[in-house]
Amino acid sequence: MFSYRHGFHAGNHADVLKHLVLVAVLRHLMTKPTAITVVDTHAGAGLYRLDSDFAGTSGEAADGIVKLMASPLAAEGAHPLVADYLDLVRGFNREGRLKIYPGSPFVVHALLRREPRDRLWLFELHPTDSKALAGHVAQMEKVRQVGQKREDGFEGLKALVPPPSRRGLVLIDPSFxxxxxxxxxxxxxxxxxxxxxTGSYMVWMPVIPRPEAHALxxxxxxxxxxxxxxxxxxxLHIGQADEAPAAPLAGAGVRRPGLTASSVFLINPPHTLAAGLREALPPLVEVLGRGRGQAWKVENGG
Incomplete structure (x- = not known):
């Protein structure tokens, strides 16, 4: 049950997509003066060192944030959605060297406002990651605005919606x-x-050949x-390299092909997000793409 550790995957292409969209959604919600509540149902450890044993073993960040930061896209002025995301990541690496990658809890925390008093609720069941998350949360500047529970996030969500302000975002991104x-x-x-x-909902999911993944x-x-x-x-699909190394399966001692594509599904998204992503994703594919099958897609309705 507790084999998955996000530390192996921190900063990969899936994190790039997820956190780029997360920043954009939060920016939109914060254009209004009313406080918002953010619920992260599967928070992980919250903060990751890219030179740790986890990240170094898999090397997935090399095909994600590391490649993006080293690309001309980062140096020459990217699309505003990409630039905003990269600026946030740089804020955790003030010495100019990419060592730290912020998970969703710290992406959200970096944008929380004191006035109005936004709130963040974090759920994580993994015993090791929950302990690490608690240590990281304790160091947050706006710690009084953050609540953490070692509980099932699916169940914990029920008690938090609707939030008092009737404005908020729910992020759901289990390992699947x-x-x-x-x-x-x-x-x-x-x-x-x-x-x-009327709440905003964001679900991250892997794009893999499994019936449940296609049905969700x-x-x-x-x-x-x-x-x-x-x-x-x-x-976002970065493609399959001809000689792509297999990525480790955390805690199982075996190796498997690395994830090549992921997606995010939003309900009540910002009305400008679809157009923004249609401009931002093509250059991202050009930078992060590594082989056959590179693609991007944005669909919306309602």
């Missing part, structure tokens, strides 16, 4: 190593939409349509 995660994501979104239909975006689209809410689905 357990097949039931696909079903639980759909059930969590369905329940939360009934409680908080369709399920989320159906839920959005039934609720009468707009939706957006964005995918």
């Amino acid at each position: 190593e357990i097949k039931t995660d696909y079903t639980r994501v759909g059930a969590a979104i369905q329940d939360a939409l009934k409680r908080f239909p 975006p369709r399920r989320l689209k159906t839920l959005a349509q039934q609720a009468g809410r707009p939706w957006l689905h964005a995918m």
Whole structure:
């Protein structure tokens, strides 16, 4: 149950997509003066060293944030969505050398406002990652605005929606190593939409040859349509290198092909996000692409 450790994957191409979109959604929500509540159902350790044993073993950041930071796209002025994301990552590496990668908890925390008093709730069940997350949270400047629980994030979400301000974002990004995660994501979104239909929802998911993985975006689209809410689905595929090394399976002592594509599904997204991603994703594919099958996609409706 606790084999997955995000430290092996921190800063990879999937994190680039997820966190670029996360920053864009938060910026949009914070254009209004009302406080927001952000719920991260699968927070991980929160902060990662790219020179650690985890990140160094897999080397996935080399095909993600490391490659992007070293590219002309970062140096010459990228699309505003990309530039904003890169600026945030640079803020954790003030010496100019890329050593630290912020996970979703720290991406959100970096943007929290004291006035109005935004809130962040973090859930993480993995015993080691939950302990690491607690240590990282304790060092946060706005720690009083952050709540952490070693609980099942799917269950914990129910008590937090709707938030008092009726404005907020729910981020759901489990490892999906357990097949039931696909079903639980759909059930969590369905329940939360009934409680908080105007909230913003963001689900990260891998793009892999598994029936459940293909069915989940369709399920989320159906839920959005039934609720009468707009939706957006964005995918980034970096391609499969001819001699791509297999990535390690955390905690299992075996190796498997690395993830080549992932997507994010949003309900109640910013109205400008689809157009922005259609401009930002093509140059990202050019920089991060490594072989056959490179692609990007943005669909939206509602």
